[in-house]
Amino acid sequence: MGAAWEQRPALPSADDYYSLNLGSGFSWGKDAEKLIFDFVYIYTFAKDVAGIAPEQTELRSDVSEHQAFVSVIRHF
Secondary structure: OEEEEEEEOOOOOOEEEEEEEEEEEEEEOOHHHOEEEEEEEEEEEEEEEOOOOHHHOOOOEEEEEEEEEEEEEEOO
């Protein structure tokens, strides 16, 4: 679980993005047959951001981004 703040390049000044993260994992099996499952969810948001298009400096928008990642590891 965590939170993050990031500045991304934009014109005329950097844009602020914020993230909330939640992840966990578990293992299943024993020894050589063990499987490990991991997952994470990331929500990123920003208000009134501009981006880096020099010809459109007056264009602003809000951002809401959802990401989910899953991994499976098998030991052998």
